[in-house]
Amino acid sequence: MKERQYPAAPRDVYLFATCLVDLFVPEAGLDAVKLLEREGLVVHFPHEQSCCGQPAYSSGNPEQARDVARAQFDLFSNPWPVIVPSGSCAGMMRHHWPKLFADDPAMAVKAKELSERVYELSEFLLRVLHIEWPVTSDAADERIVLHTSCAARREMGTRVHGVELVDALPGVTRIEHERESECCGFGGTFSLKHPDISGAMVRDKVASACATGCDRIVSADCGCLLNIGHAARHQRAPVEVEHIASFLWRRTQRADAHDKGDNA
Known part of the structure; x- marks a missing residue:
């Protein structure tokens, strides 16, 4: 995997919650927002977001995957990082979205620009925010x-x-x-x-x-x-x-x- 260059901590970020978080584990999405907001970030959540297209893509249906991915592009139009609380969905967006649109020059530009702003939550907390935990905790071991x-x-x-x-x-x-x-x-x-x-x-x-x-x-x-x-x-x-x-x-x-x- 190619070494990634990380930017300075931003003020604004998007959250791409993923369909599984939205439908089955919403508390994970809310806790991701809390972690980011505690670091002073403004978290934006476009309500029209849906799926990253991974199910269709991994099932051999690239046309359907393109339709799903294309519907997300304009929702994240500001040049802010897109934080994803899922490594597999983040991987789909970062590495496979550009491949999906390789034959469409106009959409390929959009896919590449957006993919380069995608970060898995743990990666972003560690490499961009350089988060530090409290020295002591009253939580049980x-x-x-x-x-x-x-x-x-x-x-x-x-x-x-x-x-x-x-x-x-x-x-x-x-x-x-x-x-x-x-x-x-x-x-x-x-x-x-x-x-x-x-x-x-x-x-x-x-x-x-x-x-x-x-x-x-x-x-x-x-x-x-x-x-x-x-x-x-x-x-x-x-x-x-x-x-x-x-x-x-x-x-x-x-x-x-x-x-x-x-x-x-």
């Missing part, structure tokens, strides 16, 4: 496993960013397990086309994570979280799942409020 989706690991380097953010949190111990780098079995439409294989993969993933004695599984991708969380509940596994935006906010907001109270 936790042992967590960090799960990175295959696309996020491959295209956006999201595991590196997640590891750095989590390891800097007071009271949090990150544990690695033998199946950490393996796919959880979701893979978008893969889980629909090959349910038995997908089910076996996620059962192995949950069992391996639980063998560490962790308290929860944290991820920056809602598709993986929904799949892992459902499997964990079905197996009655003693583990919770949480989006990294909500995890970071929960782990730091109480200490942050306490610090503000001391300075009042």
Whole structure:
């Protein structure tokens, strides 16, 4: 993956929430906004936004993917960073949108310009905002496993960013397990086309994570979280799942409020 040049921290950003966050895990989107606003940013959320086009693209339907992607372009017209709380969706927007419009010169310019402003949330917090967590926290100690989706690991380097953010949190111990780098079995439409294989993969993933004695599984991708969380509940596994935006906010907001109270 090519080394990326990062800009100075901006004043305004867009949030591209992703369809899964919007429909299934809205609290992750709200917590992402809280994390950004706490750093002094103005977060803009175009309500007409929908999908990044990844389901159609990965299913071999580029025309439908182009239609979905094209509908997003004018919603993010100001030259502000576009923050995405999903490594796989960010990867689709950053790396595949330009490919989708390679044969359309006018749209290719728009796709390239927009794609270069796309950042996965963890990447943006770490590399652009250089966020620092409170030195102390009143939150209880936790042992967590960090799960990175295959696309996020491959295209956006999201595991590196997640590891750095989590390891800097007071009271949090990150544990690695033998199946950490393996796919959880979701893979978008893969889980629909090959349910038995997908089910076996996620059962192995949950069992391996639980063998560490962790308290929860944290991820920056809602598709993986929904799949892992459902499997964990079905197996009655003693583990919770949480989006990294909500995890970071929960782990730091109480200490942050306490610090503000001391300075009042």
